[in-house]
Amino acid sequence: MSGVQSSSVPPGAQEYGGDEISALVLDPGYSSVRAGFAGEDVPKSVVPSHYGTIGPLDSPEVKYIFGDNSIHTPLPNLHIHNPMSKDGTVEDWDTATKLWEYAITSRLTNFKASNPAMNGLNDPPENGGNVEADIEASGEGEKPLEDNPLLMTETGWNSGKSRERSIEVAMENWGCPAFWLARNGVCVAFAGGKASALVVDVGVMRSPLAGNFISQQLRILFSTSNPQIPLIPHYLVASKTPVDAGAPAVATYRQFDTSIHDSFRRLEEERVLQEFKESVVQVWQGPGRLNSGQQGTTNEEVVKSWPGRPFEMPDGWNQVFGGERFRVSEGMWDAKMALTDPENPAPPQSQTIPALIQASLAAVDVDIRPHLLANVVITGGTSLLYGFTDRLNSELTQMFPGPRVRLSAPGNTAERRFASWIGGSILGSLGAFHQMWVSKKEYEEHGAGIVEKRCK
């Protein structure tokens, strides 16, 4: 990798190798799988990582349901799962492979659609080498990615075993001609145009204090407030009627003959929470923390005097959220401020964002630190919360008063959310990168272990 970054001379013509290749970039995460062609500016295919199954899991007749189009339909016996573990590594390889394959084949390349015996593709071409025959032949591939090299991202803490597994999937299952595994942190730095950077990636799950943490905080907030705030997802509501703020909802609900599994309801509740996060939740932007402040009042008091933001639940219940909307995000910065309930104790102080940054900076050489602080790249959907960047800036300048702190956060939402994919896309389309690919031949020669040697 360092070879690519330091090369300031344009590569010779022979290094381009296959200039015509269209490499695929796959960036799996806990909330979504991003896939697209290298060189494009946003991933074409963004598929939720959650998938549904119908029927008993271990039996052959289990039916898998992938993609936003189908997993949100309430069906009896529909269970929602996620193949990724909470820290962004793969837990269930078999399904993850299927899910990624879906992400790639549904929008990007073709996959064999019908039985080869039936679709007429294998019939001997009688019109000798004309265009139609050529096209038919190109659809004949047994494996979906036979002419696309694949660049996959991984978390920095991916285990050696799962790295080997990913090259196996790419080579054996998909028949990729070449493969590369890139750390997503590095990709984010690429997308930000930095050779070295401190990457703060606040996605859904990667650190224990990311998107799902806020969802959790919201759930606690809703259940502990008095009266309880109902969290009714859209699919349960047939129609709603406007009611006064805080008044009980007046709505007609849908009734299902068969019970809908809890995991489905949870997924749908997440959609409501997502909307809540987008339109209500805010981060206290500093200076100081929410519970500190000047002249005897705390910032929390200040915030309470600000006009609140209303939110309407799918069933019509609505209320204005004042100080609470700052409170739910405060746990990311200050563990003491996190809302807790018996099942969800406060996170350790060492897991808050400032503490994590401090720890990772402490791990690098002291000379590099100022350089890193001047190149802080922020990415991940959760970082889009109002005030997040300001707060991070204020926390960092407070922690490191000496060196100059410069944050770089793309204003474009898509760039912020998909930075690691975009980095992969840039990497994969670099001419100089083509010599880095692990080719199929190398894989056949050295086995899956080659990924440990090459992709560092």
Added chain:
Amino acid sequence: MPAIISPGSQTTLAQLGLPESFTPAKLRLPTRMFPAEKKGEWEPCKIREIRSKKEKTKTDVVEDGSSDKKEDVDMLDVDEANGVKSLANGESRNEEDDEPLYEEDPYSEEGAVYPLKGGIVTNWPAFLALLTHVHNTLSPPFHTPILLIAQPAWTSHDHELLTQFFFEKFKTPAFCIMDSAMAVCYAYGIGTATVVDVGYEKVDITAVSDFVAHEVGRGVAISGYGGETMTQSLFELLGSKGWTRDMCEQLKKSNICEVLPQGTILPGEPQNDAQTITNPAAAAPTGATESGPRVTISDVDMRDDDPIIKDGEDNDGVLDVASIVASGKTAEFLARKEREKAERAAAKKAATDAANAVTKPTRLPNSKKDRNTFWYEERRHSHEDSDAVNESGRRATEPNGSKSGGDPKRQKTPEPEAEPGATSEAKGDAAGDIAMTEETEASRREKDKAARKEEKRRNKQQLLAESRDVLRKEIEVGVERFMAASGGILEGVADGIHRTVLAVEEVGKRGELWDSLVIVGNGSKVRGFKDALVAVLNSKYLISPSSATIFTSELPSNLSTPLATGANTPQPQLPGMSHSSNVNPLLLAATTASNPALNPAASVISHQHQQHNLHSSHGQTPTSIKLAKIPEYFPEWKDVGFEEALFLGAQVAAKVVFVVDQGISKGFMTRVEYNELGPSGIHECSL
């Protein structure tokens, strides 16, 4: 003079050339192919082998053994004396009696292969054969650029395959693939819209902002919600009563099939029953308080609304209230009045029921009638009939349309006799003299009109001729006709729309997207579908102004939130700044400046202005839901409706890209570029 091809799961629309005023597609073909005798080859309609020893005196029989490629189905010649038609393109010839004869059966669906399923190409050989057939039917002269409307479900790989196919098979000089949602935006002349395309087996929902379709979160080919779904639910309801699928299909297309807004009480049914059927959820036990759209309307009240009965009998005459009160018998009087009223209502009810039974209710709107009738056309299969041969001429472009996937009401815009002339003219000015083309087009349109009259007359005759084949039956149907959407299609589509709009990252754009819903696709043609869908959206998703912020919402929104630094505020972005992969909207502004009707970009600018003034204390959307305004300046489209607006948009785009812009801003791929870049170059320049 570009050619436009727009394949759909059921019907493929195509047209050669751009008339001065854009018309609905000239050519409508069913998207299906039939395996031919020889394996790997395909025919556009069912070919049957007949061994007829009949003497062929007048009728020419089309020999269609290996290839249909050269036929021009549109050039019909009618032998009006005996209603016999034959292909007049010189291909046909008399057969030797001992050779097997082939006949085309334009109506048979036996063995048909529909290569597009739910927008996805499932059978490439058949699909390519279909494209070849469409291309040959259009029979464009050389140097005809082609615009292909792409289904959203097509993958990048599909686009490359098609590019390769069009360039290498048809030797087209220029080729362009345009996304169907984008085409709809061009038709409506708006850059920001939520396009809902209700197709045959699927619905596509696309959020387009500033002429860029949001790929992330796009509802691509959501299967199970389409016109077919509605036929299916009708069939489920009526199948047990001896209805066939075809009857349900025709019922759906008839104008008595209607989708009523949620909670509407069906006529002639006891109220409770009606509700459980239209909206099972509404009858379900509800939460804390009973509410909402369940407006209780008593039977008598409903009758009062009926125009027939509302003859003023009910307003108890003019009463001298004062005298009654003075007489001190108020209670007694009122009771008597009540009794009279009830009696009258009962009598009236009986009367109307009787009236309904005699199918007399002419003035009642369909939605109030218990039962209604429609004409069902059944096609008799009479292959051995000598008529069958004649039908071969009519086949795919069967003007009556009932089998060609279109609406039976809609007449295919007739192909005028002027066509061959226009074609040869076009050959003359193949170099692309635009002015010339337009002139000829104007004159052609004149001829068109004349031709249309002629065609109408002819259609009538055809109908007469056909009446031997077609059985027309009047069929009566009850309230089932209001239940086409009972399978949850409205809820499903509404959820898809909600999901798609919320997936748009620029929060500021969402309000605008909710305010410009565009519902197209022939699936949405069912009466009342669009209104019912909007009603569902309104009742499920509309965010009403919160009573708690009634006063604060008057403040500019940035008082309630800390001033944004810009880095983390999703700001509405200027068009063209954030996305590089699209045709520059400025191009549109420049290229269409002379013709304001074609200028969708102008409306973008005005939208932008609106946006800045928008403020709401709600970050949540939608605070209002509106359908986008239907474009006004296309008279030909007004009559047929804008369900196929994507074809209109395709014509606008073809004009912009091929005629006005002429490739300056890479709206299409030229042959030279194809030779240089190969098929993957299409991604650089498709719309």
